[in-house]
Amino acid sequence: MRRYGILLWCGWASLASAQEAPPPSEEAFSPDLNLPVQTTPTSEQVVGEVVVLGVEKTRPETVQAYSRLDAGDALPPEELTRVERRLVATGLFQEVRVSTQPMADGQVRVLLEVKDKASWVIAPTFSVSNSNIGGGALYAESNLWGRSKKFVAGAQVSTAETGLFVGYLDPNLFGFPPLRLSLEGQLRSDRVEEYRLDASQDVPEVLRRTRLNSASVTGELAAMIAERVRVAAKYRLMLIDARPPSDDTTVREPAFEPGSTQRDTSLRLMVGLDTRQNLHAVMEGLNIEGAWEMSSPSVWSDFRYQRVGVLYRHGIRFFQEHNLVLRAEAITGNDLPFHQELVAGGGSLRGFLYRQFRGDTRLSFTAEYHFPLFTVRSLSFRGVGFSDSGLLMWRSLPEDRKLRDATGRVVRGYLPEAKSGLDDATVAQGVGAGLRLYLRSVVLPLLGVDVAYGVNSGEFRFYLVAGVGPS
Known part of the structure; x- marks a missing residue:
């Protein structure tokens, strides 16, 4: 040599890059809303509201834009996984968790919980x-x-x-x-x-x-x-x-x-x-x-x-x-x-x-x-x-x-x-x-x-x- x-x-x-680590645990975030959390919907639902939690620097509208979810959108069972992957792929967040909560009108509230890098x-x-x-x-x-x-x-x-x-x-x-x-x-x-x-x-x-x-x-x-x-x-x-x-x-x-x-x-x-x-x-x-x-x-x-x-x-x-x-x-x-x-x-x-x-x-x-x-x-x-x-x-x-x-x-x-x-x-x-x-x-x-x-x-x-x- x-x-x-x-x-x-x-x-x-x-x-613009992000690097792999294990998926965040269920305890990574605590929702601010006192309602039951559902991480995997069993059938197609309709989004009534999108709520962003945990951000310190990133603007909530930026998180929601990357999720590509809005009120009135259909939410098939596999969509929460796709939304979580989209947010992780931005490279902006250490942790990402996506879940839903039932709303009074039969729709669901989507919770986007993130932790900034x-x-x-x-x-x-x-x-x-x-x-x-x-x-x-x-x-x-x-x-x-x-x-x-x-x-x-x-x-x-x-x-x-x-x-x-x-x-x-x-x-x-x-x-x-x-x-x-x-x-x-x-x-x-x-x-x-x-x-x-x-x-x-x-x-x-x-x-x-x-x-x-x-x-x-x-x-x-x-x-x-x-x-x-x-x-x-x-x-x-x-x-x-x-x-x-x-x-x-x-x-x-x-x-x-x-x-x-x-x-x-x-x-x-x-x-x-x-x-x-x-x-x-x-x-x-x-x-x-x-x-x-x-x-x-x-x-x-x-x-x-x-x-x-x-x-x-x-x-x-x-x-x-x-x-x-x-x-x-x-x-x-x-x-x-x-x-x-x-x-x-x-x-x-x-x-x-x-x-x-x-x-x-x-x-x-x-x-x-x-x-x-x-x-x-x-x-x-x-x-x-x-x-x-x-x-x-x-x-x-x-x-x-x-x-x-x-x-x-x-x-x-x-x-x-x-x-x-x-x-x-x-x-x-x-x-x-x-x-x-x-x-x-x-x-x-x-x-x-x-x-x-x-x-x-x-x-x-x-x-x-x-x-x-x-x-």
Whole structure:
């Protein structure tokens, strides 16, 4: 074992996640109303009133909106379980209990009893690896104004990526959970390293190092139809500035021709089936989606490229607390500039360096098996075993190894040894195990460590993680 990486980071996606713990006991709450409580109706009933109990920060109307129950609604016997799962999946509550009480007119009162999580966190970020050393700070709030709006702001200084990030997520736009709006802004200076195309290297050789500076804003509007079908549209505006390559590397010809700042805007459309729910530490449900992204002068861009992909994610629950999580993706691009190329390595392909592999076509598959170890009060320790596999390739390279935009500017100069076609694709696999810690009372869902073995190179690498990465 000659190479290693250590990574400590917190992220934007942690604001919308929740982690598994046993269901709350019957004694978790005491109803404020002195009427008999019925937790499982025996026949279909009609809701006469919805009462929210136990909230401290979250507004009662927000809890009721997520329950999707209102006076006059039919209440079949299985609906209370579905309502409880919806509330747990918001990630806002430590405990949730849903029950009913009879009313004088023959209808029922639905009691939504919840216990809020701590909704904000200020955390340091720190990273150490062969290709990235640095740190920063993050502030995150997951329940703005008690309405489940999310805000994050962070700064990081490192050898690979330095920048500022702000984001806002409204998962129930206008108080309507099927609508979701996200806004993001970022300033970034990125040191991009290109490695020799050989996954078996124990010490990957850097052939070229390029500095890319960028500023971007992104907005996405999504809608859930019948709690199953998700449709979304995302628009991104980025200003990109490329610097000449580093003098201390073998390849000196630019990967992206330096010059005036260019505008990269894109429109991304997505549709898919999504039944996933994060029930504390266990993710259940299926997600299959297709996406198409386009950049051209018609959307106010200086570039012309397209990207098409299909994504599959599936969480399967075993023995209450065991969880098999599968993820597969196929994505391909046409005329991708250097800063939009597909990459793998690091968190997306454990056992290899961050962004070690590049191409315009990528196939990937990850399988993780999570299982409980022990619990100390609200802190749960869970183990994980994983396998990451990836294939990256260029389908067809220009004869002069240069990709140009509409003005003739080179937006991708390929390495001299780069080859196209399936016969020259890079195939890599990493396997390993890790430890996860889940704290039920806060919205920072993940602490842990991964140990990954790169099958191609025979090298071990370590990742210390806190939180989840931007998504």
